Amino acid sequence: MIPVKIQCGCGQRYAFDIEPICGRMPGRVACPVCGVDGTRIANEVIAFTLAKEMSRHSSGRETVMIFAVMGCLIAGIAGVIKAMIMTHGFDVLLCLLGAIGAFGMALCVYFWKR
DSSP, rough: EEEEEOTTTSEEESEEEEBBEEEEEEEOOOOTTOBBBOHHHHHHHHHHHHHHHHSSSSSHHHHHHHHHHHHHHHHHHHHHHHHOOOOOOOHHHHHHHHHHHHHHHHHHHHTTTT
16 A cells, blocks of 8 residues: 555645555545545656655665675685695786785775665
């Protein structure tokens, strides 16, 4: 049920709870005092309420961000492990720089989306 509150042009305020059909009023609504049609305003209130409710729900972006951070952390850990196995100095340096970049990217993504 969606609460709908309307103020008519005559100054009368009226409210009711409605179960919308396809995001709209299932029937017409009118001011109880002057009889002016309030269906358009009620539909706007319903649309606003539904849009606000939909924006609150997670669209999976948090899940994607968690996997991105985990992927960067895993890449960083793999780089550190690979650097420990290597024997040549320049290759170790490049591998460690890649690991630092992966860890930095994970932190940036994590704190940027918070």
